[in-house]
Every structure is written in structure tokens, then in C-alpha cells.
Amino acid sequence: MAFLSSTRQVFRSSSLLLLFYFVSSSRTWDPIKCSSGNTNCTITNFYGAFPDRSVCRVAEVVYPSTEEELISVVANATASRRKMKVATSTSHSVPKLVCPDGEDGLLISTKYLNRTLKIDGEAMTMTVESGVLLRQIINEATKAKLALVSTPYWWGLTIGGILGTGAHGSTWQGNGSAVHDFVVELRIVSPGGPEDGHVKVRTLNDGDTDFNAAKVSLGVLGVISQVTLKLQPLFKRSIEFKSMNDWDLGDRIANFGRKHEFADITWYPNQRMAVYRIDDRVPMNTSGDGLYDFTPFRSRSSVEVAIIRTKEELLESTGAIEGKCLSAEASVSKLVDGAYGLTNDGKSFEAYPVVGYHNRFQAYGTCLDSLEDPEMISNVCPWDPRVKGHRFFHQTTFSIGLPMAKIFIQDVQELNDLVPKAMCGVELYNGILIRYVKASTAYLGKEEDAVEFDITYYRSKDPKSPRLYEDILEEIEQLALFKYGALPHWGKNRNLAFEGAIERYRNATEFLKVKDVYDPLGLFSSEWTNKVLGLERGLTVDEQGCALEGLCICSNDSHCNPNKGYYCRSGRVYKDARVCRFTAEDICPAEGGGDSCNMAQYHTEL
Ligand SMILES: Cc1cc2nc3c(=O)[nH]c(=O)nc-3n(C[C@H](O)[C@H](O)[C@H](O)COP(=O)(O)OP(=O)(O)OC[C@H]3O[C@@H](n4cnc5c(N)ncnc54)[C@H](O)[C@@H]3O)c2cc1C
Ligand SMILES: *[C@@H]1O[C@H](CO)[C@@H](O)[C@H](O)[C@H]1NC(C)=O
Numbered sequence: 387m388a389f390l391s392s393t394r395q396v397f398r399s400s401s402l403l404l405l406f407y408f409v410s411s412s413r414t415w416d417p418i419k420c421s422s423g424n425t426n427c428t429i430t431n432f433y434g435a436f437p438d439r440s441v442c443r444v445a446e447v448v449y450p451s452t453e454e455e456l457i458s459v460v461a462n463a464t465a466s467r468r469k470m471k472v473a474t475s476t477s478h479s480v481p482k483l484v485c486p487d488g489e490d491g492l493l494i495s496t497k498y499l500n501r502t503l504k505i506d507g508e509a510m511t512m513t514v515e516s517g518v519l520l521r522q523i524i525n526e527a528t529k530a531k532l533a534l535v536s537t538p539y540w541w542g543l544t545i546g547g548i549l550g551t552g553a554h555g556s557t558w559q560g561n562g563s564a565v566h567d568f569v570v571e572l573r574i575v576s577p578g579g580p581e582d583g584h585v586k587v588r589t590l591n592d593g594d595t596d597f598n599a600a601k602v603s604l605g606v607l608g609v610i611s612q613v614t615l616k617l618q619p620l621f622k623r624s625i626e627f628k629s630m631n632d633w634d635l636g637d638r639i640a641n642f643g644r645k646h647e648f649a650d651i652t653w654y655p656n657q658r659m660a661v662y663r664i665d666d667r668v669p670m671n672t673s674g675d676g677l678y679d680f681t682p683f684r685s686r687s688s689v690e691v692a693i694i695r696t697k698e699e700l701l702e703s704t705g706a707i708e709g710k711c712l713s714a715e716a717s718v719s720k721l722v723d724g725a726y727g728l729t730n731d732g733k734s735f736e737a738y739p740v741v742g743y744h745n746r747f748q749a750y751g752t753c754l755d756s757l758e759d760p761e762m763i764s765n766v767c768p769w770d771p772r773v774k775g776h777r778f779f780h781q782t783t784f785s786i787g788l789p790m791a792k793i794f795i796q797d798v799q800e801l802n803d804l805v806p807k808a809m810c811g812v813e814l815y816n817g818i819l820i821r822y823v824k825a826s827t828a829y830l831g832k833e834e835d836a837v838e839f840d841i842t843y844y845r846s847k848d849p850k851s852p853r854l855y856e857d858i859l860e861e862i863e864q865l866a867l868f869k870y871g872a873l874p875h876w877g878k879n880r881n882l883a884f885e886g887a888i889e890r891y892r893n894a895t896e897f898l899k900v901k902d903v904y905d906p907l908g909l910f911s912s913e914w915t916n917k918v919l920g921l922e923r924g925l926t927v928d929e930q931g932c933a934l935e936g937l938c939i940c941s942n943d944s945h946c947n948p949n950k951g952y953y954c955r956s957g958r959v960y961k962d963a964r965v966c967r968f969t970a971e972d973i974c975p976a977e978g979g980g981d982s983c984n985m986a987q988y989h990t991e992l
């Protein structure tokens with residue numbers, strides 16, 4: 387995610403004033419808030435809002451700090467048939483996975499299950515408790531001169547949550563991109579019958595068929611207590627970012643992924659630019675001690691964060707897409723010039739390639755520390771919900787198998803040509819991140835070698851308020867998911883993305899069989915997980931304005947916002963798509979959008 391160009395100078399004089407206005411509270415961040423002790427609680431995700439903006443209430447939260455305590459918690463709750471869910475200290479998933487049904491549910495937090503249990507240098511494995519952060523895994527492995535090959539790019543996630551949602555990095559080589567494909571063993575605590583004392587602890591490894599269910603489980607099989615990861619000897623990498631015109635992106639995409647072990651691509655469709663990450667292993671004696679401290683994941687001042695959001699809201703409300711395009715160009719060129727935060731020696735960027743140790747490149751997120759900072763003045767993540775003007779966005783993230791990825795890219799390019807500037811808003815969030823994900827044996831893992839597209843974009847504070855050119859992003863979302871059968875990332879996305887998704891997993895029934903054995907009463911399941919797993923209907927709703935937040939695909943103008951000129955229309959490239967399009971028939975000569983029907987003009991005249 388990138389940022390609007392800095393307006394710091396302009397606002398410097400008034401920043402003290404703004405500070406009081408924008409900083410809402412001064413507590414350290416915790417997704418769980420209880421009104422008395424550990425009872426009467428609510429839980430939210432890191433963005434402070436689930437896709438449907440509902441509040442998740444639970445009766446109680448428990449913090450086991452050993453596996454024994456965890457076992458006793460699950461046994462007790464099972465005996466009283468209580469609904470449970472695992473909560474992490476990070477709570478970074480967007481969908482409402484973490485919420486048990488009803489209001490008398492129990493949250494089992496892995497916050498204090500955060501120890502590294504064992505590093506076996508000979509076998510090159512590492513055993514950790516499930517609440518351990520990715521950052522901690524990387525650091526501990528490095529001390530033993532070992533490395534976990536592929537990880538998500540943000541280190542503020544727990545290993546339990548990573549496995550729960552199938553989180554990944556980018557590589558088609560070796561065991562692939564997903565962390566779950568480096569797991570050699572895990573222990574999971576599930577409900578049991580009275581004969582088992584209401585709890586069952588299973589140790590699963592590669593030979594077990596259940597292992598393929600437990601590796602990516604959406605949290606519905608029980609609580610993973612320990613995970614053993616396969617590591618490799620620490621190695622070095624060489625990275626270079628290369629900006630190119632995007633006209634042949636579709637043709638290049640497959641070969642580029644095959645050629646470079648840690649390749650990814652950042653795509654800026656409006657700027658007709660793709661930035662290729664040429665990233666490979668190099669011999670250990672190659673000189674260089676580079677560091678990747680990705681600029682958008684660094685901390686910034688809460689004032690700056692609030693100013694950026696205020697500006698974005700202003701551009702939205704006035705329909706000033708041109709302003710978004712200019713800001714995006716400025717912020718992207720700043721990122722590219724600054725090598726996205728890569729440095730040759732940990733201090734400054736001189737030249738490509740940047741060579742260094744894998745552990746200093748694989749993940750980042752220095753702003754994470756700021757969550758412990760109650761002052762928050764110079765030190766927040768841009769999306770820190772404690773800041774009133776924090777970044778607030780939707781994420782649409784899905785993978786498309788080859789060769790469909792190429793055709794999908796060409797469709798997006800066609801759409802982008804038809805409606806220039808529509809994608810400027812996406813570029814304000816650092817464009818579309820394209821990563822390589824590999825087929826997995828996990829039942830809910832990737833079905834085939836694929837390309838993952840990660841799109842972040844503006845979300846209004848007001849659920850009924852349409853977004854500029856939202857029809858274009860809705861069309862892209864539906865194009866990917868429903869025309870090309872993309873698989874949505876389990877830990878991201880708007881609700882509609884999961885519609886029918888489970889049917890695209892060949893082993894979904896195998897997964898459900900394991901679920902019935904591990905948790906026959908469905909104590910770890912919720913309405914949401916049942917819907918996602920195809921066991922209940924109602925993933926989408928039929929309500930006024932539902933399409934604006936991805937809670938439905940529009941089929942009726944009231945699903946959009948006719949009062950603001952947004953009507954339900956067909957897609958431009960994918961005709962079967964139904965999207966909310968700005969169609970001011972009273973002002974525009976014909977439905978067509980683009981320059982002939984200028985939103986800014988419309989907004990001004992209102
Ligand atoms: C800034 C940022 C960057 C990101 N970068 C990436 C990326 O590069 N690649 C990527 O794939 N994703 C990425 N994500 C998404 C992220 O990987 C997922 O949302 C992640 O799974 C969340 O992990 P968490 O530890 O916060 O788990 P949560 O969101 O709290 O939990 C996720 C699910 O797992 C279950 N669960 C958690 N622990 C356990 C356990 N011990 N036993 C059983 N079930 C459990 C929970 O109940 C829940 O259902 C990013 C997210 C953010 C905010
Ligand atoms: C929990 O909250 C409810 C309503 O907010 C209240 O009636 C109840 O007394 C609270 N319980 C405890 C234990 O605080």
C-alpha cells in the first residue's frame with residue numbers, strides 16, 4: 387500500500403491541533419475488548435470492521451499459556467457444548483472467521499502460546515507454539531543459520547492464523563509459496579466424546595490423510611497448539627526491481643514466474659507500468675548485506691496518516707479522479723525511486739542488484755512495534771484503527787490458474803482502455819500485487835499453480851456511500867471469480883467473493899469429512915464458516931446498498947445507490963457481471979462514463 391504524496395509541509399503549522407482531533411484513544415492495540423475482566427467482550431479485526439460491519443460479541447476470552455491449559459479449556463467448553471473460536475494477538479484476517487455464533491461464545495486466545503519449543507539443526511526443523519509471530523520465527527531460525535523459505539510479506543501474523551487462512555509468499559519453486567507446505571508436523575486439540583474426557587489431541591504429519599485437512603483449516607477443526615516447520619540452511623538473495631511498460635504483461639507472466647525463484651510483479655494499470663521483481667538465490671559468498679524495510683509498512687505519524695485519508699475522502703466526495711491519478715503517480719514514483727525501501731547496507735539505497743540474507747528480505751513490518759506505543763504520535767501503522775483517520779479499505783485477493791491468468795490480465799487491460807483513470811484509486815494503494823502460488827496438497831490450499839492478484843482500494847466510512855469508479859473494480863472482481871474460477875484468499879476479500887468458491891476445491895468433501903470427525907457438534911464452526919464451506923446458504927444478502935460493500939452482487943438498482951447516481955448495470959468486458967455504475971442520465975448524454983460523462987462535473991452540480 388502506498389500513500390498519497392506528503393502534504394506535511396502544508397499542514398505543519400496546524401499539526402498540533404489535528405493531533406488532538408485525529409487520535410481517538412491512547413491504548414495499546416488489542417483486537418479484544420472486555421467490559422469486565424475477561425468477560426463480556428467484543429473482537430474485531432485489525433481494520434476495526436468486518437465486511438458486514440457487524441460487532442462480534444463473546445461471553446468470555448481465555449488465555450491459555452500451556453498446551454495443558456489449552457486442553458482443559460477445550461474439554462470444559464466441549465462438555466458444556468459451548469461455541470468456541472481461536473483468536474490471535476494479531477487478528478489480521480478481513481472476513482468474520484474469528485467470531486463464534488451467538489453471544490455466549492468463548493474465545494481461546496493464542497497470545498501466550500508464543501514460545502519457540504525446539505530447533506533441530508540436524509533435521510533442519512523448528513517447532514513453535516501456534517501464537518508465535520512470523521517475525522519471531524524468522525529471527526529464531528536465523529540464529530540457527532536456518533530459514534523458512536516462503537512466507538507472507540508482513541511479519542505481524544501468527545503461525546496459527548497463517549495456516550488457518552493458507553497465507554503465502556511468492557514462489558513456484560520447491561515446496562511453493564504457502565507456509566503450510568513447509569509444515570512437517572502439527573498438533574491439534576479438538577472436541578472429544580465423554581469417553582475421551584471431552585477432548586482429543588492429535589499429532590499429524592505428512593503420512594496422515596487428515597494432515598491435508600489440518601494444514602489449512604479456517605479454524606474449524608480445533609485449536610492447533612504446535613507446528614513443526616521444515617527449514618533450509620540460510621541463503622542469500624539478489625533483488626532488482628525493473629519497471630517496464632505493461633503492454634505484454636500477460637505474455638510475460640508465466641515465464642517470469644518460472645525464471646526467478648522469488649519473483650513478483652507490482653502492476654499499475656493506469657500508468658501502463660509493471661514493476662518486475664527479479665529475485666533469485668545467489669551463492670553465500672556473494673557480497674552484500676541488503677535489507678528490505680518495505681516503505682508502506684513503516685510507521686508514520688498519526689497526523690500524516692490522517693491527512694492522507696482526509697485528502698482521499700475529499701477527492702472521493704468531489705469526484706476528483708484526476709487528483710487521485712496525480713497523487714498516485716507521485717507516490718508510486720517516490721516508491722520506485724526509493725527502491726520500495728530496499729537498501730544495499732541497511733541504511734541507503736545505492737544501486738541494483740541488492741544482495742543480502744534471505745531473513746532480511748523475506749518479510750517486513752517495522753510499524754508493528756507502534757502498536758505497543760500508547761502515544762502513537764510519530765509512530766503508527768497507516769491502518770491502525772486507533773487513529774481516527776486511519777486507512778480504511780477493501781481487499782480483493784484471488785488466484786487464477788495458468789493460462790487463464792494471461793487472458794484475465796488482457797481483459798483488465800481492455801477495461802482500463804475503455805475507462806481511463808478508473809484504476810488510479812488502486813494505484814494509491816500501490817497497485818495490484820501479483821504473486822506466484824503453487825499447487826498444494828492441502829485440501830483447502832491452491833488447486834494448481836496459479837497467479838495471485840492482490841488489490842486494495844478505498845472503503846468509505848459510510849457503508850451506503852458509493853466509490854468512484856466502483857463498477858470497474860466490481861467487474862474485475864466478478865471477472866476473476868466467476869468467469870475464470872479464481873480462488874479467493876481465505877483471510878481477505880469481501881463476502882461475495884466466497885460465493886461458490888468451495889465448489890472449486892476437488893477435495894472439499896474430504897475436508898468436510900475430517901471436520902465431522904474432529905468436531906461433530908460443530909463447536910468450532912460458525913454461521914460464517916458454514917456458509918463459506920457450502921453448508922449453509924446466505925453468503926450474500928438482499929438489502930439496500932448491499933453491492934456497495936460487496937455483501938451482494940447487484941441485481942436491482944436499490945442494491946447500489948440510485949440517489950447518488952449509481953445504478954446496477956452490466957459489465958463492459960464481462961457482460962455477465964452486474965455492477966454499480968455511476969450513470970447520471972439527467973446530465974450525461976448516454977451511458978458511457980469516461981470523459982464525456984464527468985463525475986466531477988456531476989458532483990459539483992449537485
Ligand atoms: C498488512 C498485511 C499484510 C499481509 N500480507 C499477506 C501476505 O503477504 N500473504 C498472505 O497470504 N496474506 C497476507 N495477509 C493476510 C494474512 O495472512 C491473513 O489474514 C492471516 O491469516 C491472518 O493471520 P492472524 O495470525 O492475524 O490470524 P487471524 O486472522 O486472527 O485468524 C485467522 C483464522 O485462523 C484461525 N486460527 C488462528 N490461530 C489458530 C490456531 N492456533 N488453531 C486453529 N485455528 C487458528 C482463526 O480462528 C481464524 O479463523 C496480510 C494481512 C495484512 C494485514
Ligand atoms: C455483560 O453485559 C451485559 C449487557 O451489556 C450486562 O447486562 C451484564 O451484566 C454484563 N455482565 C458482566 C459479567 O459484566
Ligand SMILES: *[C@@H]1O[C@H](CO)[C@@H](O)[C@H](O)[C@H]1NC(C)=O
Binds near residue numbers: 455458459462
Ligand atoms: C474446567 O472445569 C473444571 C471443573 O468444572 C474446573 O475445575 C477447571 O478450572 C476448568 N478449567 C478451565 C481451564 O476452565
Ligand SMILES: *[C@@H]1O[C@H](CO)[C@@H](O)[C@H](O)[C@H]1NC(C)=O
Binds near residue numbers: 498500502522
Ligand atoms: C509472548 O507474548 C507476551 C504477551 O504479548 C509477551 O509479554 C512475551 O514477551 C512473549 N514471549 C515471547 C517468547 O516472545
Ligand SMILES: *[C@@H]1O[C@H](CO)[C@@H](O)[C@H](O)[C@H]1NC(C)=O
Binds near residue numbers: 570616
Ligand atoms: C516439502 O514438504 C514436505 C511435506 O510437507 C516435506 O516433507 C519436505 O521436507 C518439504 N520440503 C522442503 C524443502 O521444505
Ligand SMILES: *[C@@H]1O[C@H](CO)[C@@H](O)[C@H](O)[C@H]1NC(C)=O
Binds near residue numbers: 669671672673
Ligand atoms: C564463491 O565460492 C565459489 C566456490 O564455492 C567460488 O567458485 C567463487 O569464486 C566464489 N565467489 C566469490 C565472489 O568469492
Ligand SMILES: *[C@@H]1O[C@H](CO)[C@@H](O)[C@H](O)[C@H]1NC(C)=O
Binds near residue numbers: 595892893896
Ligand atoms: C484429492 O484430490 C486429488 C485430485 O483430484 C486426488 O488425486 C486425491 O486422491 C484426493 N485426495 C483424497 C484423500 O481424496
Ligand SMILES: *[C@@H]1O[C@H](CO)[C@@H](O)[C@H](O)[C@H]1NC(C)=O
Binds near residue numbers: 929942943
Ligand atoms: C429491489 O430490491 C429492493 C430491496 O431489496 C426491493 O424492495 C425491491 O422490491 C426490489 N425490486 C425489484 C424490481 O426486484
